[in-house]
Each structure stands twice: as C-alpha cells, then as structure tokens.
Amino acid sequence: MLEAVEKQRLEEMAKEIRKDIVTMIGVGKAGHLGGSCSLADIVSVLYFYKMNHDPSDPKKKERDRFLLSKGHAAIVQYAALMESGYFDKEESIHTLKKLGSHLQGHPDMRKLAGIEANTGSLGQGVSLAAGLAAGLKLDGLESKVYVAVGDGELAEGQIWEAFMAASNFELDNLRVIIDRNGLQATGKTADRFRIGDLEGKMKAFGFEVTVVDGHDVEAVAQALDQADTVKKKPVCIIADTVKGKGIPFAEGIASFHNGTLTQEQYDEALRVLAG
Amino acid sequence: MSSRNGGLKLGTHNQRVEYGKKLVELGGKNADIVVLEADLGKSTMSSLFEEAFPDRYFEMGIAEQNMTSFAGGLALAGKIPFTNTFAVFASGRAYDQIRQSIATAKLNVKVVGSSSGMSDFGDGATHQSIDDVAIMSAVPNMTVFTPCDGIETGLAVEAAAALDGPCYIRLCRNDLEDIYPVQAGYRIGEPVALREGVDVAVYTHGIMAHAALAAAQMAQEEGISAAVIHIPTIKPLREDLVRKLAEGKKGVVVCEEASIQGGLNMLVSYILRGTGIPVESMAVMDVFGQSGSSHQELLAYYELDAESVLKKIRKAVVLP
Ligand SMILES: Cc1ncc(C[n+]2csc(CCOP(=O)(O)OP(=O)(O)O)c2C)c(N)n1
Numbered sequence: 001m002l003e004a005v006e007k008q009r010l011e012e013m014a015k016e017i018r019k020d021i022v023t024m025i026g027v028g029k030a031g032h033l034g035g036s037c038s039l040a041d042i043v044s045v046l047y048f049y050k051m052n053h054d055p056s057d058p059k060k061k062e063r064d065r066f067l068l069s070k071g072h073a074a075i076v077q078y079a080a081l082m083e084s085g086y087f088d089k090e091e092s093i094h095t096l097k098k099l100g101s102h103l104q105g106h107p108d109m110r111k112l113a114g115i116e117a118n119t120g121s122l123g124q125g126v127s128l129a130a131g132l133a134a135g136l137k138l139d140g141l142e143s144k145v146y147v148a149v150g151d152g153e154l155a156e157g158q159i160w161e162a163f164m165a166a167s168n169f170e171l172d173n174l175r176v177i178i179d180r181n182g183l184q185a186t187g188k189t190a191d192r193f194r195i196g197d198l199e200g201k202m203k204a205f206g207f208e209v210t211v212v213d214g215h216d217v218e219a220v221a222q223a224l225d226q227a228d229t230v231k232k233k234p235v236c237i238i239a240d241t242v243k244g245k246g247i248p249f250a251e252g253i254a255s256f257h258n259g260t261l262t263q264e265q266y267d268e269a270l271r272v273l274a275g
Numbered sequence: 276m277s278s279r280n281g282g283l284k285l286g287t288h289n290q291r292v293e294y295g296k297k298l299v300e301l302g303g304k305n306a307d308i309v310v311l312e313a314d315l316g317k318s319t320m321s322s323l324f325e326e327a328f329p330d331r332y333f334e335m336g337i338a339e340q341n342m343t344s345f346a347g348g349l350a351l352a353g354k355i356p357f358t359n360t361f362a363v364f365a366s367g368r369a370y371d372q373i374r375q376s377i378a379t380a381k382l383n384v385k386v387v388g389s390s391s392g393m394s395d396f397g398d399g400a401t402h403q404s405i406d407d408v409a410i411m412s413a414v415p416n417m418t419v420f421t422p423c424d425g426i427e428t429g430l431a432v433e434a435a436a437a438l439d440g441p442c443y444i445r446l447c448r449n450d451l452e453d454i455y456p457v458q459a460g461y462r463i464g465e466p467v468a469l470r471e472g473v474d475v476a477v478y479t480h481g482i483m484a485h486a487a488l489a490a491a492q493m494a495q496e497e498g499i500s501a502a503v504i505h506i507p508t509i510k511p512l513r514e515d516l517v518r519k520l521a522e523g524k525k526g527v528v529v530c531e532e533a534s535i536q537g538g539l540n541m542l543v544s545y546i547l548r549g550t551g552i553p554v555e556s557m558a559v560m561d562v563f564g565q566s567g568s569s570h571q572e573l574l575a576y577y578e579l580d581a582e583s584v585l586k587k588i589r590k591a592v593v594l595p
Binding site: 029030071072097098099100101104105106108118119120121122123152153155156157158184185186192193195 | 314316334338340341363368398399566
C-alpha cells in the first residue's frame with residue numbers, strides 16, 4: 001500500500017506529465033495525444049516511484065530501463081524525462097518535432113539521454129527489451145526492464161516471437177506492460193482486428209499475468225512491486241486504460257490518436273489539467 | 276477526416292486520394308481486385324475501397340509481414356491484391372515476404388508504399404523511407420512505379436493492375452500540383468519529357484519533378500535551357516531512351532527524394548557510362564531523415580528543393 005502522500009504525489013506527477021504532453025503538441029500540429037495520455041499514470045509510477053534511475057547519470061549501469069515499444073507515445077517519456085531533470089524543460093518543451101530538436105517524432109537514443117532504444121516501427125520493442133534483459137542478467141545486474149506495448153501493436157508477429165523468447169530464457173527481470181486502451185489508429189481494436197483472450201494468450205506464452213486499472217497509481221505500483229517476487233518467468237501487466245485519459249474531449253476518441261488540437265481545445269485541456 | 280493526415284487538407288489531386296479513388300474504380304470493373312490494410316487505411320486512403328467493397332477489404336491489423344504473404348495467398352487464388360501501409364514498412368518490414376513469398380514466384384501482388392520519402396515529415400527517421408527505391412528495385416521481377424502527381428498515380432495504378440506480376444507503387448503523403456502531361460500517354464519503362472531543353476537534362480522520379488520544373492523555369496531566366504525528364508518506373512527503365520534524351524547536353528542532373536545508394540542517380544550514371552556526359556547528383560546522401568515542421572522544410576534541409584536543383588543546373592552547364 002502506498003502512503004496517502006505518496007499516492008497524491010504520483011497523481012500530481014501524472015498530471016504534470018499530461019500538461020507537458022499537451023504543451024509539447026501545441027496548437028494545429030499533429031501529435032500522439034491519445035496513446036501518450038493512456039500511459040501517463042503508469043509512466044508516473046515508473047519514473048517517480050519504481051525505477052532506479054539517475055538523471056545526473058543517465059547511463060548508470062545499475063539503472064532500470066523503460067522502453068516504449070509503442071514509440072509513437074514518445075512524448076509521455078519526454079515528459080517524464082524533463083520532469084525528472086534529464087534536460088531543461090523550458091528550453092525544449094516547444095521544440096517537439098522541429099528541425100534539429102532532440103525531441104523527435106519517435107524516440108532516438110542518439111539524440112536524447114534517457115532514451116534506451118530507438119522505436120517507432122511497431123512490434124520490435126519487446127525483442128529489444130528482452131535482449132537487454134538477457135544482457136543485464138549475463139552481467140549479474142539486478143536491473144529491471146520495463147517495456148510498454150500497445151494493444152493494436154499486438155497484431156505484429158514479432159511481438160509473439162519476443163514473448164516466447166522471454167519465457168524461453170526465463171527473463172524474470174522483464175516486465176511487459178500492455179496499454180489496453182481498446183483503440184488503434186483507425187478505430188476500436190475490437191472492430192478492426194480482434195486479438196481475442198489476451199490474458200489466456202499471455203499465460204499460454206509463459207508469463208505471470210496481472211490485470212490492473214492503468215489509471216490507478218496505487219494498483220499499478222502494487223502490480224510492479226508484486227512483479228519483483230516472480231522467479232524464472234517474465235511478468236505481464238495488462239493495464240486497462242482509456243486513450244486520451246485526462247483530456248475529457250479526447251477520452252476514448254480514435255481521432256486523437258495523432259490528431260491536432262485547436263486553440264480552444266488546447267486551452268481547455270490545460271484548464272482541466274490545472275484543476 | 277482522419278487524424279493521420281497530419282492536419283493537411285487533402286486536395287483532389289493528392290496521390291493518396293487519387294489512388295483510393297482509382298482502386299474503387301478498378302474494383303467496380305474487376306471483382307478480383309482485393310485490398311489489404313495494416314491499420315492505416317484513413318491515411319493510405321484504402322478506406323475508400325473499404326467503404327465501397329467491404330467484402331473485398333481485409334483489415335489485417337498492424338501486421339505488415341502477415342499482410343504481405345497473405346496477399347500472396349490471395350494471388351495464388353487468382354485475386355489481384357493491393358497491400359497498403361507506409362512505404363517504410365511496406366518495403367522494409369515486409370521485405371522478406373515480398374522477396375520470398377511473392378517475387379520468386381512472380382505472384383500478382385501490388386505493394387503500395389504510402390507516405391514515402393520525407394513526406395511524413397513530423398514522425399522522423401523511423402517513418403521516412405529513403406531506402407525503399409533501392410531495396411524494391413533490387414528484387415527481381417519487381418516493377419517499381421514512382422508517379423509524380425495525382426494524375427499519374429491513377430495511370431500507374433491502372434498499369435499495375437493490368438500487369439501480371441509483383442509491383443511496388445511509391446506514393447507521397449502531401450498535396451501536389453498536377454503536372455503529368457496526359458497527352459504523352461503512359462508506358463511502363465519510358466521516360467516522359469515534362470519540359471524540353473537543350474543545355475541540361477534533369478532526370479527525376481516521384482515528387483522531385485516539381486522542384487525540377489521550378490528550377491528549370493528559374494534557369495531559363497538566367498539563359499540556361501534545361502529539360503526535365505520524369506521517370507515513371509525506376510524498373511523497368513528503357514536505357515536507350517535515357518541515353519537518347521541526354522544526347523548533346525552539356526551535363527545532366529539527377530535528383531531524387533531517396534538515398535544516393537542504389538537509386539536513380541546510380542542508375543543514370545551507369546546508363547550514361549562511356550558517353551562522357553557529366554552527371555550531377557542530388558539525393559538523400561546516405562543519411563536517415565529526421566522530424567521537421569513541413570515536408571518542404573526537410574527537402575530544403577537535405578538540399579532537394581528547387582533552389583538546390585538550380586545550383587546543380589548551373590554547375591552542369593559549366594562542367595568541362
Ligand atoms: C510497423 C508499423 N506499422 C504501422 C505503424 C503506424 N502506426 C503508428 S501507431 C499505430 C496504431 C497503434 O495502435 P496501438 O498499438 O493500440 O497504440 P495506442 O492506441 O495505444 O496508441 C499505427 C498503425 C507503425 N508505427 N509501425
């Protein structure tokens with residue numbers, strides 16, 4: 001159980017992350033609002049409660065790693081990094097996707113400290129995370145590897161190859177977090193391409209599986225703590241989430257996958273988040 | 276309107292829209308035409324076919340590799356499948372499926388690469404196909420279409436549908452002016468002169484014809500007469516015609532929104548070997564793209580805008 005102040009702190013950080021997301025996207029420019037906001041609470045718990053990381057030493061060997069297999073949600077990680085102090089917020093927050101910016105449309109580890117891998121082509125992040133987890137084990141490190149996956153992304157075959165590899169190599173330092181927001185680029189996952197019984201599939205692929213409310217920081221923290229007790233198998237946390245969470249007019253709306261905000265929507269979003 | 280359009284207003288002559296409309300037209304005439312999509316239908320505009328012929332539309336989920344071999348299976352059943360996703364995933368992610376399942380058997384699959392080159396300007400390196408021309412050209416049996424505008428897109432899609440064999444069609448995300456001279460007809464493999472000129476010949480494919488035409492206009496004001504030669508298919512390509520169009524020129528410029536490695540630049544240099552005609556190159560110089568605020572900004576940054584073509588034209592006339 002989290003203490004009440006701790007819980008409140010994580011919720012506040014999630015709110016800051018959402019504000020940063022909206023501010024980065026700005027007005028009249030395409031941005032992956034929906035799939036970034038659905039991860040905001042999880043990312044808050046990871047960066048401000050769970051993970052061992054040090055903004056002043058981004059390459060510290062013993063750090064835990066967070067990878068976004070759904071790389072299009074880069075801005076949720078940028079927000080967490082800037083709130084942690086990896087780079088200067090004021091200098092960067094208005095440079096998203098501008099020519100030469102370190103805040104690229106998709107995460108680029110050669111351009112930004114704190115990014116662990118280059119993702120954006122869906123379906124590859126779990127393989128990268130599993131390989132990283134295997135390598136850390138070889139070095140006898142206690143570090144954990146967290147990787148966030150989209151539910152639409154689960155259609156990629158490579159993801160399932162990676163799941164098999166993770167259980168084959170008994171990667172108990174790997175946590176796959178599935179952002180089950182029920183939407184993909186063109187509509188509802190249930191209408192476009194059904195993935196079926198996800199829990200059953202993940203169990204069959206050798207994972208220890210928990211389902212949580214991905215917007216309940218306490219539940220997320222508990223699931224992540226619980227994961228540390230699992231031995232000899234990888235852990236999968238299926239997070240039930242709402243795409244666009246926290247921005248009322250965008251919640252559950254497919255067009256905010258990579259949509260643009262009008263000035264009114266932008267103001268409205270920041271007003272709600274300030275409340 | 277789809278969120279994947281990046282806030283752009285889709286003009287009637289956007290390649291994606293013309294492509295979607297042509298698919299619907301062809302689908303109405305030929306019941307064997309089937310369309311596959313990997314969750315980008317509102318961007319690739321395969322959504323138009325979905326609305327018109329839902330029974331012949333396969334939403335495959337975000338699974339490009341499976342989509343591509345699955346299309347091979349549909350071709351084995353006598354269908355004419357068109358697969359849809361961004362060019363970078365169409366050519367890259369599903370490369371081995373194209374090569375092994377489809378091309379070795381010469382299956383009748385049309386692979387459509389949308390948002391090609393740097394046209395997905397915001398998304399950055401992972402989404403910008405600089406290598407698709409090279410890798411698709413390298414596949415035996417593949418016909419590679421590189422239309423310059425919406426009009427030509429319709430002609431290319433028709434030609435691809437009529438051809439029995441694997442095709443790759445490279446399309447741009449953003450609105451383009453109409454420049455294709457319809458009266459010139461459309462023949463696979465044959466270069467099309469968009470503008471006559473005597474001093475320099477500028478060879479282009481895809482969207483670069485637009486910058487080349489603007490540059491040729493500016494060059495004329497400086498007293499340089501530059502021809503603009505558009506290449507509708509990188510493969511096959513009539514080498515004799517490429518050579519003929521270069522005859523008597525002081526130099527040629529080749530420009531493409533694709534990597535210098537394995538693209539039209541290398542092809543034209545190879546075709547013109549032994550002629551003594553100097554070749555000035557313009558391409559993405561073996562680097563990945565990055566995010567930018569507009570397609571035009573990136574083209575200028577990578578020296579693929581009209582100003583840059585003009586500089587090369589000037590250089591080509593003074594070459595020894
Ligand atoms: C290999 C690949 N195919 C297609 C895309 C384009 N794309 C980006 S996001 C997206 C939808 C992702 O849906 P989901 O995984 O559910 O993410 P979320 O809804 O959480 O944003 C698509 C199709 C891509 N980035 N990579």
